[in-house]
Amino acid sequence: MKLRNIFLQPTAMLMAITMLAPLAIIVVYSLLTRGAYGGVELPWTIENFTRLWDPVYGIIFLRSFWIAAVATALCLVLGFPLAMFIARSGSRKNLYLSLVILPFWTSFLIRTYAWMFLLRDTGIINSVLQALGIIREPLPLLYNDGAVILGLVYGFLPFMVLPLYATLERLDPSLLEAAADLGARPWDTLVRVTLPLCAPGIRAGAILVFVPCLGTYLTSDLLGGSKTVLIGNLVQNQFTASRDWPFGAALSLALMAVAMLLLFAARRNGEELL
Amino acid sequence: MNRRTFLLGAATAAACSRGARLNVFNWSDYVAPDTVPNFEREFGLRVRYGTYESIPEMLAKVMSGNSGWDVIFPSAEYIQPMRDMGLLARLNHDWLPNLSNLEQQFQQPPWDPGLDWSVPYMHGATGIVYQKSLGWEPRAWSDLWDARLAGKLTMLDDPPEVFAACLKTLGYSLNSSDPTQLKAAQQRAIAQKPLVRAYLNAEVRDQLVAGDVAVAQAWAVTAAQAIAAASERSDGVSVSKLAFSFPSEGFPRYADNVAILRESSRQEAAHRFIDYLLRPRVAAAIVETTHTAACNGAAQDYLPEALRSDPVLYPSAEILSRGEWFAPQSAAGQRLRDRLWTEIKT
Numbered sequence: 001m002k003l004r005n006i007f008l009q010p011t012a013m014l015m016a017i018t019m020l021a022p023l024a025i026i027v028v029y030s031l032l033t034r035g036a037y038g039g040v041e042l043p044w045t046i047e048n049f050t051r052l053w054d055p056v057y058g059i060i061f062l063r064s065f066w067i068a069a070v071a072t073a074l075c076l077v078l079g080f081p082l083a084m085f086i087a088r089s090g091s092r093k094n095l096y097l098s099l100v101i102l103p104f105w106t107s108f109l110i111r112t113y114a115w116m117f118l119l120r121d122t123g124i125i126n127s128v129l130q131a132l133g134i135i136r137e138p139l140p141l142l143y144n145d146g147a148v149i150l151g152l153v154y155g156f157l158p159f160m161v162l163p164l165y166a167t168l169e170r171l172d173p174s175l176l177e178a179a180a181d182l183g184a185r186p187w188d189t190l191v192r193v194t195l196p197l198c199a200p201g202i203r204a205g206a207i208l209v210f211v212p213c214l215g216t217y218l219t220s221d222l223l224g225g226s227k228t229v230l231i232g233n234l235v236q237n238q239f240t241a242s243r244d245w246p247f248g249a250a251l252s253l254a255l256m257a258v259a260m261l262l263l264f265a266a267r268r269n270g271e272e273l274l
Numbered sequence: 275m276n277r278r279t280f281l282l283g284a285a286t287a288a289a290c291s292r293g294a295r296l297n298v299f300n301w302s303d304y305v306a307p308d309t310v311p312n313f314e315r316e317f318g319l320r321v322r323y324g325t326y327e328s329i330p331e332m333l334a335k336v337m338s339g340n341s342g343w344d345v346i347f348p349s350a351e352y353i354q355p356m357r358d359m360g361l362l363a364r365l366n367h368d369w370l371p372n373l374s375n376l377e378q379q380f381q382q383p384p385w386d387p388g389l390d391w392s393v394p395y396m397h398g399a400t401g402i403v404y405q406k407s408l409g410w411e412p413r414a415w416s417d418l419w420d421a422r423l424a425g426k427l428t429m430l431d432d433p434p435e436v437f438a439a440c441l442k443t444l445g446y447s448l449n450s451s452d453p454t455q456l457k458a459a460q461q462r463a464i465a466q467k468p469l470v471r472a473y474l475n476a477e478v479r480d481q482l483v484a485g486d487v488a489v490a491q492a493w494a495v496t497a498a499q500a501i502a503a504a505s506e507r508s509d510g511v512s513v514s515k516l517a518f519s520f521p522s523e524g525f526p527r528y529a530d531n532v533a534i535l536r537e538s539s540r541q542e543a544a545h546r547f548i549d550y551l552l553r554p555r556v557a558a559a560i561v562e563t564t565h566t567a568a569c570n571g572a573a574q575d576y577l578p579e580a581l582r583s584d585p586v587l588y589p590s591a592e593i594l595s596r597g598e599w600f601a602p603q604s605a606a607g608q609r610l611r612d613r614l615w616t617e618i619k620t
Contacts, residue, residue, distance in 0.1 A: 122486050224472075
């Protein structure tokens, strides 16, 4: 055995144990029958997959896609200027990059709760606006789709900024100078030179944001007030209140299949993702 | 000495060196801070204490039959299912002399009349918490469809509870599994949804105290905690800006019980722990901490007057007679409810 292969063994085993084995369990569970109080029982069935065609679940999938797509687009719009700014900030790059990563030092749950305190009727934003006399009645900031999207954009913005930064940082400045020399105004340079060259970073960032947004359940629960379910909540419900593990397994496989399709669609011939 | 006896001996030695240990798996915030330490001190047993937030979470762990837990706290409607699954150990009443401390209504509870598998621990009801500043008192579930509450009303994020409120407004049993009745209840929930600010469980407590929420469907324990937190003393009397009502159409009652897992190899220690919890003073301390009503009648003598006469914790027998216990759902009923619930949320 080559030396290289020996050193790969631990990683290969880790992947097999932590990824393939659970995935295999999910596949097996999705083909079994629901136990009355959780768990799974024989006989084998594909009913959990045929149930997916029920329109009510189609609506939930579409809604989840819509929310994730809006959040991804907003992350791109907000993240691109930020990544550009960091890539061009010379010696302060590392400071700004650390600031982007800083929120990860606190759990996402805690940070989402912090948003609840900001957005509540008696929260900081409404209290300040009322004290300043700008509004009389509190604005309904919490418990709507806007709050869910805000929470997602806030949580996943770094996943967009970092790959964008990586491509922008590698961008050859002489290309931009050449564009200027040839008479392109800054806007033309951005749209016709910088953005096309950044396409791999944009695709990588979009996938890194879109896929976790698609599976989110915490944000829609806490900031959306559980008024609408996303796929993530639906899966979670199957394993808790509904105690329908096989259907939950089938749902998560469907979600995984969609995410995989997106990954393949976003990948260009032979191009690396990151 | 063959290999197996050696391993057995080594395992026993390891167990002894750590001291005998009891594993207690309870809901979060369901004992007083000194309940477990006092037990450890008195009985010389170490307790590994874990908590869960929902019955499905607990069930998922103990269903394997080798979870490592000894004592658990299932809700009343799960006693029969857990018996059917062979998870519970039969209780030995000789080791539970304090059983007599239980309130009369819990000496023969409907879910386990002989107390053969479980001991009632804490109980409560689901009702309506409201701000007194509202100007009117929501006294019935049907009041929660009042357009004046738009954006200021929360319901529980718990399918049996929301179905219970809707079914009761229609005059049906909250345990109904009849498709026509459940679909009618679903229509009620959908009609109510535009008024609903959010579906919240215990989190609603802070928002009631802060004033974000005017009216909430809530568990008595959440209500009692919110009412206490929103109290101000004036002229030496404690007055809260929140109040609780037991809906006139009838309401769900719930009870959590202590039980021992069949897998447990520490049956005697587990019984001792349950008997310890049945002591009036121990139970009273837990009531004071958690603001939950104990099923322990003798504990009432050790409660401060304010708690003993708290109408949220200990309502009159007349009010309680309107309550209905949750019962286990059939698989078909459960599945229909899941489906209808998903539609409500879509």
